[in-house]
Amino acid sequence: MNDLQLANKNGAAFWRALGRARGYELIERPGFLAALDPVRNGLRVVLTSAEPPAADLAELTELLKSRSWPRVTVEDPYGVVAPSLTPQQWPVMIRPPAPVPAPTVEVVHVRTEAQLAEVDKVVVEGFPLPHFQPYGSAAAVPPALLTTPGFDAYLIAVDGQWAAAGATVTQDDVAGIYFVTTRPEFRGQGLARQLMYAVLRQLDPLPVTLTAAEPAQRLYNSLGFKTIAQSTWWSS
Numbered sequence: 001m002n003d004l005q006l007a008n009k010n011g012a013a014f015w016r017a018l019g020r021a022r023g024y025e026l027i028e029r030p031g032f033l034a035a036l037d038p039v040r041n042g043l044r045v046v047l048t049s050a051e052p053p054a055a056d057l058a059e060l061t062e063l064l065k066s067r068s069w070p071r072v073t074v075e076d077p078y079g080v081v082a083p084s085l086t087p088q089q090w091p092v093m094i095r096p097p098a099p100v101p102a103p104t105v106e107v108v109h110v111r112t113e114a115q116l117a118e119v120d121k122v123v124v125e126g127f128p129l130p131h132f133q134p135y136g137s138a139a140a141v142p143p144a145l146l147t148t149p150g151f152d153a154y155l156i157a158v159d160g161q162w163a164a165a166g167a168t169v170t171q172d173d174v175a176g177i178y179f180v181t182t183r184p185e186f187r188g189q190g191l192a193r194q195l196m197y198a199v200l201r202q203l204d205p206l207p208v209t210l211t212a213a214e215p216a217q218r219l220y221n222s223l224g225f226k227t228i229a230q231s232t233w234w235s236s
Helices: 003-022 053-067 112-128 143-148 192-201 214-221
Strands: 025-028 032-037 040-048 074-076 084-095 149-157 161-171 174-182 209-210 224-236
Touching: 003 025, 003 032, 003 040, 003 084, 003 143, 003 161, 003 174, 003 209, 003 224, 032 053, 040 053, 040 143, 074 209, 084 214, 112 143, 112 149, 112 161, 112 174, 143 149, 161 192, 174 192, 192 214
Parallel strands: 040 074, 174 209
Antiparallel strands: 025 032, 032 040, 074 224, 084 209, 084 224, 149 161, 161 174
16 A cells, blocks of 8 residues: 555545544445535545546535535545536645654643543634534534544643644554644644644654645644645535
């Protein structure tokens, strides 16, 4: 399995875990995984094969037009689809095992539902995720994830307030990093770097993958992540 396949496998594992925890309907085929939420998150698809069967592509086309989804996102790291949606490209990155410094602030490894609720709040406000606002109307990072095998979450506090958060999914021979964010009022303090130090030390000796939003790409490059592909995210 090459690096892109490893990264894509983990991305599908993340959405499988998140979809189950949120109570979404899941459809899994050889060529794609889809999480369906007609109320809030809409249709979220991860293409999982560079050569999806024709039947899978036909089913995906039907899914896209079958309902009036509140949101649609189709993540295609292989460049095999071109739906009538708006494309954006994000780098898929991977990092081989390597030492990193110890964090210089306390990074809390989440163990309780109360702590995970704080992760949810930081993620909803930090990204932000407007379809999960106002905070508390639904959980973007639901309590069921706490008992999901391979899922872990982390928090950093500043002056008694939860300021930064992130999560990981470990499956088999690779780990993925997701939801890394800092609340707006705490940005510029290097908290994302401190969080990454703690997470990478926790995940050692596995290779680690992520898909990087543009503001964070310089940080990830400095931590040893290398771009292996440009994934197209088609969204409504």
